[in-house]
Amino acid sequence: MDLKGKKALIFGVANQKSIAYSIAKKLKEHGVELGFTYAGEQLQRRVEPLSEELGGAFCVKCDVTDDADIEKTFKTVSEKFGHIDILVHAVAYAPADDLKGRFVDTSREGFKTAMEISVFSLVNLAKHAEPFMSEGSTIITMTYYGSEKVVKNYNVMGVAKAALESSVRYLANELGEKGIRVNAISAGPIKTLAASGISGFKTILACIEEKSPLRRNITGDDVANTSLYLCSELSSGVTGEVIYVDSGYNILGI
Numbered sequence: 001m002d003l004k005g006k007k008a009l010i011f012g013v014a015n016q017k018s019i020a021y022s023i024a025k026k027l028k029e030h031g032v033e034l035g036f037t038y039a040g041e042q043l044q045r046r047v048e049p050l051s052e053e054l055g056g057a058f059c060v061k062c063d064v065t066d067d068a069d070i071e072k073t074f075k076t077v078s079e080k081f082g083h084i085d086i087l088v089h090a091v092a093y094a095p096a097d098d099l100k101g102r103f104v105d106t107s108r109e110g111f112k113t114a115m116e117i118s119v120f121s122l123v124n125l126a127k128h129a130e131p132f133m134s135e136g137s138t139i140i141t142m143t144y145y146g147s148e149k150v151v152k153n154y155n156v157m158g159v160a161k162a163a164l165e166s167s168v169r170y171l172a173n174e175l176g177e178k179g180i181r182v183n184a185i186s187a188g189p190i191k192t193l194a195a196s197g198i199s200g201f202k203t204i205l206a207c208i209e210e211k212s213p214l215r216r217n218i219t220g221d222d223v224a225n226t227s228l229y230l231c232s233e234l235s236s237g238v239t240g241e242v243i244y245v246d247s248g249y250n251i252l253g254i
């Protein structure tokens with residue numbers, strides 16, 4: 001697939017295991033020019049080398065809770081890219097204390113933080129990206145099955161992912177007027193930094209290996225392949241969708 005000349009703005013690379021890294025690598029292999037962001041200074045030394053490896057046009061700090069960072073990021077986009085064809089949103093966070101124990105005990109701060117970083121950021125970044133996007137541009141975000149079914153310890157993040165998926169539909173409807181598509185990938189569990197914050201994650205991985213139709217866990221590359229489809233003309237009529245890349249686990253009943 002030739003996506004030569006397309007420009008992608010990537011949110012969510014923390015290290016080589018990040019889903020955003022797998023997606024960026026795949027897009028690069030198909031000719032896309034990349035611009036990277038990282039959440040905070042402590043990640044700079046990890047993300048900059050990855051940006052260099054993939055020939056990133058820029059690599060800037062963007063904490064999605066910081067309006068000044070967002071302004072600076074889009075100023076860089078304006079200077080270095082001029083337009084955006086693809087926006088990858090692979091960002092989520094909830095305090096560790098709210099990713100274990102009883103959901104009913106979720107803290108007010110934890111709830112607000114999870115919603116701001118994992119959901120509002122998509123809406124806000126879409127708003128900032130819209131002036132740089134035109135017919136055929138796409139936005140993709142990452143969600144998880146815990147949005148629709150109860151997954152032990154996923155707790156407040158499940159509620160945030162439900163709001164994220166709903167946001168995808170509202171954004172898709174509005175931005176669709178301009179021919180901009182917005183979709184989510186519901187990925188099966190992958191051992192990343194974010195996943196390590198969820199108690200009992202190993203048990204989830206073992207369950208997928210044993211029970212999913214494909215009898216294996218998915219990889220970042222599996223997600224990247226579907227991302228490539230969603231970022232290309234092959235999915236030209238697809239928007240507002242949640243597409244599962246989960247070895248088929250979501251189709252199972254008892």
Ligand SMILES: NC(=O)c1ccc[n+]([C@@H]2O[C@H](COP(=O)([O-])OP(=O)(O)OC[C@H]3O[C@@H](n4cnc5c(N)ncnc54)[C@H](O)[C@@H]3O)[C@@H](O)[C@H]2O)c1
Nearest residue numbers: 012013014018019039063064091092142189190192193194
């Ligand atoms: N790993 C899984 O099992 C899995 C499954 C389904 C969906 N997802 C989703 O995929 C996405 C990417 O997660 P991942 O698994 O690659 O883990 P990851 O830890 O590599 O990525 C999460 C990213 O969110 C960023 N982030 C957190 N707070 C931020 C902030 N304030 N500003 C900017 N960035 C911030 C982190 O820096 C990190 O780069 C998340 O939305 C996650 O919920 C992951």
